[in-house]
Amino acid sequence: MKSRSVPELVRLCCRALADKKAEDIRVLDVSAESSLTDYLVFASGGSQPHLRALRAALDEAIKGSGTRLVGVDATEESGWTVLDAFDVMVHLFTPAQREHFGLENLWKDAAEVPMAELLPAPPPPPALAKPKAPRKAKAKAKAKPKAKAPAKRKAPAKKKKRA
Numbered sequence: 001m002k003s004r005s006v007p008e009l010v011r012l013c014c015r016a017l018a019d020k021k022a023e024d025i026r027v028l029d030v031s032a033e034s035s036l037t038d039y040l041v042f043a044s045g046g047s048q049p050h051l052r053a054l055r056a057a058l059d060e061a062i063k064g065s066g067t068r069l070v071g072v073d074a075t076e077e078s079g080w081t082v083l084d085a086f087d088v089m090v091h092l093f094t095p096a097q098r099e100h101f102g103l104e105n106l107w108k109d110a111a112e113v114p115m116a117e118l119l120p121a122p123p124p125p126p127a128l129a130k131p132k133a134p135r136k137a138k139a140k141a142k143a144k145p146k147a148k149a150p151a152k153r154k155a156p157a158k159k160k161k162r163a
């Protein structure tokens with residue numbers, strides 16, 4: 001299976017995270033600052049189960065691309081999970097742990113990759129269909145009583161003569 005290029009792997013990771021509703025996704029190009037990896041991806045999950053779901057989605061996406069995971073560190077209930085795909089390293093945090101460690105602040109010299117370059121633009125919201133003008137209820141014309149045709153008069157019955 002052919003491996004994806006590094007930028008494509010970063011896109012793939014970001015799409016997998018976005019599809020699982022990861023929050024505050026950021027990507028730093030650290031290729032000039034680090035000999036360990038080229039890209040750092042940071043994202044938050046609202047809870048430990050959310051982090052597990054994000055990890056599972058990343059695991060599936062990375063392996064599906066033909067890229068081998070070098071390692072995963074996910075100490076249960078730590079609020080921090082790391083997936084290492086060699087050229088791309090993904091850090092998943094709960095919001096409290098992300099703020100506590102401030103890992104992104106250690107890489108201030110790294111170039112941030114704009115998310116607009118990594119994720120497709122969201123589809124525009126469906127156009128609100130103009131409400132159809134309410135149909136005017138056809139006023140039922142009051143049925144005028146049909147003028148009764150004059151009843152045909154019967155010719156008066158002839159009296160029979162008595163014999």
